[in-house]
Amino acid sequence: MSGITRRRALGTVAAAAGTAAAVPVLAAAAPALAAGPAPTRSGSAGHDPASFDEVYRGRRIQGHPSGGGHHGGHAGHGGYTVLIDGEELHVMQNADGTWISVITHYDPVPSPHAAARAAVVELQGSPLVPLVTA
């Protein structure tokens, strides 16, 4: 196993509490989807990781490939950024092309768009916040 240095920060409780510190580390190291916004990925059931921007159940959800480093340190997480009312939702792509978010972490869906909608349902109107530890 390699890369211990870049992950050491995440292995401690103190660093884990500070997502602002942790995210850029992940972004810099994440090789996923390095090919950028490939228009279609097989097995994605009609959804591909293209950009989206809509109001769903009264909340604005946005998603876009994030190789370019917008939003300060928020790029990364596998090369795709999802926002709910402007706050980042941590998403991740599985090996089979499906997606999960920190809100629905054990329940893969076909696309980041579907993950954003699932998070909106789960949130029941509650604001998404950076990891709160107080």
Next chain:
Amino acid sequence: MTVRKNQAALTAAEKRRFVSAVHELKRSGRYDTFVTTHNAFIMSDRDDAERVGHRSPSFLPWHRRFLLDFERALQSVDTEVTLPYWDWTADRTPRSSLWAPDFLGGTGRSRDGRVMDGPFARSGGRWTISVRVDGRDFLRRNLGAGGLSLPTRAEVDSVLAMDTYDMAPWNSGSDGFRNHLEGWRGVNLHNRVHVWVGGQMATGVSPNDPVFWLHHAFIDKLWADWQARHPDSPYLPGGGTADVVDLDETMRPWNDVTPADMLDHTPFYTYDTDAASS
């Protein structure tokens, strides 16, 4: 010696002491450090990068050690307390005694998922959700979320029958026992139970619900059961695998424990079923 028991067989006093010890860890702040650690790993473990706690061969030894840490913390409060396990193939409805007010409390109300009874209801003042990803500070559940059913004994047996521990690419796309038990592939055991409980249990901060420990204690027991059925099947991979914890490599965050150190649970605890069969 620590004996982990089926939660359904606990006495009223055992339930009371377990709950009290959990409350004390929460009060002292120690409980929330476990939630934070779990979430850090679940957000960083990736199929295409370094992975330790989830979606990888070390899912089982990592959680074995994580539960040992938690159990030792409980025992620092009350030496008599051990982690019970929840056999969700047997106790598979919201009417199980697991969810009674004298133990974990029941499902959430429909409006906002808030758990309204039991020792972990927000109204009791002892269980504020502190490590969270949204604004809600109360424990939530939606038992049987979306009409989902818990795994059956036959489904568990079908996974225990798999004789290879894990396979390349050593992630959520793998065939083999580990990934079928974890649930990214096949009938889906571990992941499905998280979704069935709903609320925080379905998120990266799942240890906010004390049932996390009882669920993982049963997953851990299934690993032991699998070893008993396949005594010649080793932990894999054995060495030299990028981004993956090999048999003799140390695991974060401890950095002093390897999967090899975790293969035999009996130096640390036994199961009530071990005692019955020996």
